Amino acid sequence: LNMNRNIFLRSTRPTLASICRLFSAATMDPAAGAVVKTRSGGGGGAATDKREARGASVAGGRDTLGGRLLSLMYTKRSAVVTIRKWKxxxxxxxxxxxxxxxxxxxxIKRYKHALEICEWMVLQEEIKLQPGDYAVHLDLISKIRGLNSAEKFFEDLPDQMRGHAACTSLLHSYVQNKLSDKAEALFEKMAECGFLKSCLPYNHMLxxxxxxxxxxKVPAMIKELKSKTSPDIVTYNLWLTAFASGNDVEAAEKVYLKVKEADLSPDWVTYSVxxxxxxxxxxxxKAKLALKEMEKLVSKKNRVAFASLISLHGNLGDKDGVNLTWKKIKSSFKKMNDAExxxxxxAVVKLGEFxxxxxxxxxxxxxxxxxxxxIPNLILGxxxxxxxxxxxxxxxxxxVEKGINPSYSTWEILARGYLKRKDMERxxxxxxxxxxxxKKWTVNERLVKEVCKELEEQGDVKGAEKLMTILQKAGHVNTQLYNSLLRTYAxxxxxxxxxxxxxxxxxxxxxxxxxxxxxxxSRMRVTEISSTIS
Known part of the structure; x- marks a missing residue:
């Protein structure tokens, strides 16, 4: 095992490059992973400086470094400057x-300031960093500068720091970026080197x-996990989610019983699923009983659960539950977030309260x-x-006047609205x-078929040709689409x-x-449109 580990540490660059082009020179950011001293950004002025110097109120208003850093009001403000001033x-x-x-x-997703702190620590000779510190650093680079920079940072790490913690962090980045091939290649290499020491990398793959x-692929991954380590509640929640996706109640309930048998405490996610x-x-x-159990576990500490609670009450048609949960959120927090x-x-749209x-x-x-x-898409829809x-x-x-950029869903909602009116030009x-x-369109087969059908029924050759051009540009043309075009001509x-x-x-x-x-x-008349296409 030690021999495998040493081989991995010495040969990570060429091995992973050949397997999944991990460190391709063509995709590397040469500045990635470098420690940068961030200058203080502008904006805010003296008043902001005073507020930030006072910091967040901690333990009765004590001035602490944590308070100052957590209360930085703008991303342009520098965590490094704040630390330096503190010293x-x-x-x-x-x-x-x-x-x-x-x-x-x-x-609280303040990744930029967190990254600045990590970069500052790297520069301090008296601070001895551990593998876990570099793993956190890598994750933050991935979030702020992108995956190429995170890969370069990983490549430049000292050998002794490129172990299971850093690999798990990189694996997480691959999963978040939906890079299945790279994730599987790295996971396999981690297995060879004995880096699968906890359920965390398995949970990422699940x-x-x-x-x-x-x-x-879920059962085999669960089986392998159990042969190496013990599942945690996150593992069981993912397992539950897999069965819930297929509406397999019996299998999901068996997993829930396994949670109890493993002497683990179900969390709010368990009952939400x-x-x-x-x-x-x-x-x-059963849904109402599970929801009651979930409500017992929801608190200010796991704020994200409130949004799930509202949705679940809405799904059950529980108008009072929706409104009571919203009232509780408002009494618990100063400001509601977008998810809430x-x-x-x-939920209220679903309940008919437009x-x-x-x-x-x-x-x-x-x-x-x-x-x-x-959020506006809900109202528009x-x-x-x-x-x-x-x-x-x-x-x-x-x-649009408010500066909200229409998303893919915005345009699709409008398209469906006009389709009901048979306004095919729009x-x-x-x-x-x-x-x-x-950037990349996931084909909505149902919408394409509905649009094609209406164009056919109207004999709208101009619209059908325009649609064909759009779909050609998107790389989605097939025999069925050409047949629809021909039926429109007919x-x-x-x-x-x-x-x-x-x-x-x-x-x-x-x-x-x-x-x-x-x-x-071929026996029909030639028109201006068909002549133009030819």
Whole structure:
């Protein structure tokens, strides 16, 4: 085992590069992993300096380094400058204190300041960093500067620091970036080197497989985990989620019993998964019981659970539960976050309380600066669902005026609204904008079929050709789409020219229907559109 480990530490660069192009020179950021002294950003002025110097109130208002760092109000402000000033005032800086502050900053997603602290610690000769410190550092680099920089940082680590902690952190980055091949290659190499010492890397892999819908890989991963170490509650929750995704109540309940047998305490996630499963499978009494158990475990310490609570009450049609949970959140926190508004607005829309939903949106718009398009999309979607197209268009104009960039879902919602009105020119226009709004389009087969069907019924050759151009650009053309185009020409009584040549250019094969449609349309009239295409 030691020999394997040493081989891994000496040969990480070439081995992983050949397996999964981990450290490809073409993708490396040459500045990655370098320790940078961050200058203080502008903005805020003297008043901000005073507020930050006073710091967050800790233990009755004591001035602490943690308080100062946690109260930095702008990302442009420098954690390094704050630490330096603290030292200049004669205070000491201890590693354990900085580690605690980094943990707190990560919890509240203040990754930039956390990274600055890690980089400052690397420069201090008197601070002896451990493998876990570098693992945290790597994770923060991945979040702030991207995966290429994180890989470069990993490559440049001292051999003795490139062990299971750093590898697990890199594995987590691969999973978060949905890089299955790299994750599996690294996991395999970690297994060879004896780095699978805890359930954490297994949990990362389980999370990836579940996210990708690769549920068939879950049992083998669980079995391997059990042969090496003991599952924790996160493992069991992921296992539950896998069965819940397939609505397998019996299997999920067996996993829940295993939690009890393992002498582990179910957490709020456990009961959230069970509540959702029971709700989907119409086991309403069991769902209510599971939800009650979940509520016992929800507190200010696990704030993220509140959004889940609202959604689950909404799924059960429990209007009082939704409103009581919202009231509890408001009494517990000074400001609601986007996830909570998203869950609340979604729940009340589902419960038919659209006026309440619009009021909540107005509230969110007045207090949030995130411009998260998911939240207005809920209101826009309901307008379109109600066939209130003019009000929906007016609302769309409002969100654009507020500086909210339309997302893929925004355009898809508009496209579906116009599709109900059979306004195909606008449908195709919105469809094109939807695809243009994302780097890689995940094909929505159902929407494509619905749009094609309506274009066929209207004999809208111009719209069908425009749709074909959009789908060609997105790399999604096939025999069925060409057949739909030909049926549209046939409906319009027009000849479709050079279809076989176009299909050959797109590497699309003709089937029997294609040949018959070409024969049928060849006897029809040539129009301006078909001439233009040719």
């Amino acid at each position: 200049e005032e004669g205070h000491s800086v201890r590693k354990y204190e900085l580690n605690r502050i980094v943990r707190e900053l990560r919890k 999370s990836m497989y579940i996210s990708n819908g690769q549920f068939e 069970l509540t959702n499963l029971y709700s989907k499978t119409d086991n309403l009494e 508004y998203l869950s609340m607005i979604s 006026e309440q939903a619009k009021g909540l949106y107005d509230e969110w718009e007045s207090v949030s600066g995130t411009r998260d398009a998911r 309901e307008y379109m669902k109600r066939d209130e197209i003019l009000l929906g268009e007016k609302f769309y104009e409002r969100i 449908v195709v226009d919105c469809f094109g904008k939807a695809i243009d709004s994302v 409906k319009a009584g027009e000849m479709a020219l050079i279809v076989e040549e176009r299909m050959a250019k797109d590497n699309v094969e003709l089937d029997d229907e294609t040949k018959e449609l070409i024969r049928l349309t």
